[in-house]
Structure formats: structure tokens, C-alpha cells
Amino acid sequence: MTTATTILRQHLIDPEICIRCNTCEETCPVDAISHDSRNYVVDAAKCKLCYNCISPCPTGAIDSWRNMPADQAYPLAEQLLWDNLPAQIALDHGTEVGAGDTATELPDEVERIAAASTAGQGGTAPPPWSAAHPYVNLYGIHAPAVATVSGNFCLTAEDASSDIRHIVLDFGSASFPVLEGQTIGILPPGLDAAGRPHHVRLYSVASPRDGERPKYNNLSLTVKRVTEDHEGKAARGVGSNYLCDLKKGDKVNVVGPYGTSFLMPNHAGSNLLMICTGTGSAPMRAMTERRRRKFAGGESLGKQMLFFGARSPGELPYFGPLTKLPKEFIDINFGFSRVPGEPKRYVQDLLRERGVDVARLLRDENTYVFLCGLKGMEKGVEEAFTELCRANGLDWSALRPQMLQQGRYHVETY
Ligand code: A2P
Numbered sequence: 001m002t003t004a005t006t007i008l009r010q011h012l013i014d015p016e017i018c019i020r021c022n023t024c025e026e027t028c029p030v031d032a033i034s035h036d037s038r039n040y041v042v043d044a045a046k047c048k049l050c051y052n053c054i055s056p057c058p059t060g061a062i063d064s065w066r067n068m069p070a071d072q073a074y075p076l077a078e079q080l081l082w083d084n085l086p087a088q089i090a091l092d093h094g095t096e097v098g099a100g101d102t103a104t105e106l107p108d109e110v111e112r113i114a115a116a117s118t119a120g121q122g123g124t125a126p127p128p129w130s131a132a133h134p135y136v137n138l139y140g141i142h143a144p145a146v147a148t149v150s151g152n153f154c155l156t157a158e159d160a161s162s163d164i165r166h167i168v169l170d171f172g173s174a175s176f177p178v179l180e181g182q183t184i185g186i187l188p189p190g191l192d193a194a195g196r197p198h199h200v201r202l203y204s205v206a207s208p209r210d211g212e213r214p215k216y217n218n219l220s221l222t223v224k225r226v227t228e229d230h231e232g233k234a235a236r237g238v239g240s241n242y243l244c245d246l247k248k249g250d251k252v253n254v255v256g257p258y259g260t261s262f263l264m265p266n267h268a269g270s271n272l273l274m275i276c277t278g279t280g281s282a283p284m285r286a287m288t289e290r291r292r293r294k295f296a297g298g299e300s301l302g303k304q305m306l307f308f309g310a311r312s313p314g315e316l317p318y319f320g321p322l323t324k325l326p327k328e329f330i331d332i333n334f335g336f337s338r339v340p341g342e343p344k345r346y347v348q349d350l351l352r353e354r355g356v357d358v359a360r361l362l363r364d365e366n367t368y369v370f371l372c373g374l375k376g377m378e379k380g381v382e383e384a385f386t387e388l389c390r391a392n393g394l395d396w397s398a399l400r401p402q403m404l405q406q407g408r409y410h411v412e413t414y
Helices: 023-027 108-119 238-244 278-296 319-323 347-353 356-363 379-392 396-405
Strands: 005-012 033-035 039-043 065-068 095-097 147-152 164-170 183-186 201-204 217-225 252-259 271-277 304-310 331-336 367-373 408-413
Touching: 005 238, 023 033, 033 278, 065 396, 108 201, 108 252, 147 304, 147 347, 164 238, 201 217, 201 238, 201 278, 217 238, 217 278, 271 278, 271 347, 271 356, 271 379, 278 367, 278 408, 304 319, 304 347, 304 356, 319 331, 331 347, 347 379, 356 367, 356 379, 367 379, 379 408, 396 408
Parallel strands: 005 095, 271 304, 271 367, 304 331, 367 408
Antiparallel strands: 005 065, 033 039, 147 164, 147 252, 164 217, 183 201, 183 252
8 A cells, every 4th residue: 555645735936937026025924935136935834825925926926836745845945046947746646635735736626617618629728928827726625715795786687588697706805816718616505415515616707807896806707597407407506596696795605716728818909809698798798898998098909899699688698788888999799599570690690790800800810719608609600700711711720720829719618
């Protein structure tokens, strides 16, 4: 029998990125961070993994981690000599993550859900080159962040067949930095039928990085109450019903954030081509809201086209606010599938109709495509891209892999 080795999630600082601003050393409540004339370093024996230093760091150099056998943690003397971080060493099987640590790897179930939702883009794609550095996995299931519900608003019409909600979570003084396009995990309270704690439910953040309300430490989610399964049989979604029933002041256990790929470009002149159905609009709202605030501040931006599919206007989250956005800010195309007396229209139909303008955007290497919503739409959207490209002198089969490799094509479907 082999004895399991305890693995330490060692917190390090990347000397290649660090600008030696001293913010982390000032922030650390246990004096685990020190420096000499060359490097800033973290003492593994003192660091309590409180993450207080993570969000104030301007470069993200502080967000560096290596899994190490506890008795082989990099000593300060060695860190002080580094010009760059050492590679992650291979660990034997039979290792255990130290008690109280969150593993560097995402929780298995988060990995599984994330892999399924991004399968359509052919696996992990790089983020846009100008994306901001995301923080991930700051809170794990053993030590979740506790947020307080500060609002729960119904987004769908009274007579709508679905109940979609805009839920605002306030993190108070806890550090929970997120970027548009990232997801967070919710831990529903209670136990499942087998007597185990419920697994993590992932939701895309619907607000921009500076908060649902600017300068507040809050974020929002767009959640649809699940009342049936994929086959249409009655089924009560544990996570969505828990969230949709929350009242102002309720406490929620939150893990994450997650997501290093589906992130918005930040460079001047970047264009967004966004395609979504239903609650897949959450990351699109986050991105457009980020850019709307810049636009309101007089910043000149690239183009934005939005293709949004829903059953009817009453079932389209954020329908009212979207219709009020200036035309020169965003080009919005709605497709409704269940309006009595009108033909069914899907996002792929809208893409074909706007083929010339979509192709013009695709031709621009500053264009980033984001697709989020029902898995079923992927096939139709791919076919629409193929057709509209062919009709406008482009080859989607060549363009798609190129965009993927350049972090310009992102898919998240469920
Ligand atoms: P449908 O009315 O045919 O279900 P939901 O409200 O279920 O979240 O769906 C959002 C929108 O996505 C609805 O208009 C729905 O149409 C549409 N939709 C369903 N399947 C597809 C698909 N394969 N491609 C594109 N849109 C779809």
C-alpha cells in the first residue's frame, strides 16, 4: 500500500509579469509576502490562501499557483532567484489536496459541465488577445463565498410560459472579481435523493466587471426556472428553482468564478457578433452593458450585432431595455418562434437575412463571435455561417478554425 502525499496548493508570484508595486505585500493580512530588490515572494508556511491579495494586483502576477508535495514547497530563497515561474511538476497518483485547500484544478463537476458546454467550439479556445486577465477558482465548495440577494426581478411577461429572473447578488466586503463571459457556481442548500450535498450549478454572469450597479460589489444572473427536462417531462430544476425563489436578504453560497476563454476583447475597434437564445443572453448582456457604459462616457467603439432568439417578446429577457439602445450603438435582430399568426423564426434565419452585413463583420479580423444558449442552435448557426459566407465570397470551413485559433469564436451551449 502506498502512503498518500499531501499536496499543497502553493501560492506564487509570477516574476515575469509582476511590476513590483507592493500592493500584495500591503494587502496580505498575515505578512506572507515579502520582497528583495529583485522579486516579490510568498512564504508557503505563512500564506492562509485568503485571496485578499488577488483582486488588488494590477497585473494578475499574484494569481499564480503550483500543486506541490507539501514537503517540497518552493522556499523563499529559491523564489527570490526566479526570472520566471517553474512549470507545474507532474504529480503521482495517490496524492491528496491538503485539507482546507481548493484544488488548482477545477472541481470535477465544473470541468465536466464546462467541457460539455464548450464542445461546440472544439475544446478550449484561447481568449481574445485583448481580454482582461480572469481570476478563476477563488472559492471552492469547502469555503464558498457568501453573497446576499439584493434583488430578484421577473423578466418575463405575466402570461409567459416561462419564468426568467434577474437575480442580483451582493458580495459585501468579500473579494469576488468577475469578467463578462465568466460563470459562477451556486451551491443549492440541502441534500440530493442519495443524501449527498447537491452538486454545483453554473450560471453565466449577466453584469459587467464593475458590477450590476457600477462601483458596487455585486453581480447579476439571468435564471430560467426549470420545470421540465429535455424531453418535456415535468422535472423541477434544483438550482434554478432555488435561485428563482430567493428573497431579498437571503444568503447564497457561491463558488468560482470560472472561465478563461469566453471573454470579451477590450481593444479599440473590436467588433462583437453575438448570437443567443433565452438565458444565453446573460453573457451578451454583460458585454453590451460593459460597452454601453463606455459608449455613454463618449468612447468610440467597434460594431456590435446581436441575434437573439426567444419564444415571444414577452419571453425575451431584457426585451424592453434592449429596444431602447441607440441604433448606432448596437444592431439588434430578434427572432420569435411562438408568436401566434407569425412564422417561426430562429437566430439562424436572422443570420441568413443579414448575410451581407454578417459577412462584412466576419471579414474584419477585429470581429469576435460569441454563441450562447440552446445546444440545438449550434448546427443551424453553423449552416447559416457556411451559407452566408459562400454567398459573400468567404469560406467558413477555413475561417472557422482560424477564428478559433485566434480566440475569436466562442461557443457556450447547454
Ligand atoms: P422553440 O419555440 O421552437 O422552442 P427557450 O425559450 O426554450 O429557452 O428557447 C429560446 C428560443 O430558442 C425559442 O425561440 C426556441 O424556439 C429557440 N430554439 C429552439 N431550438 C432551436 C434550435 N435548434 N435553433 C435555434 N433556436 C432554437
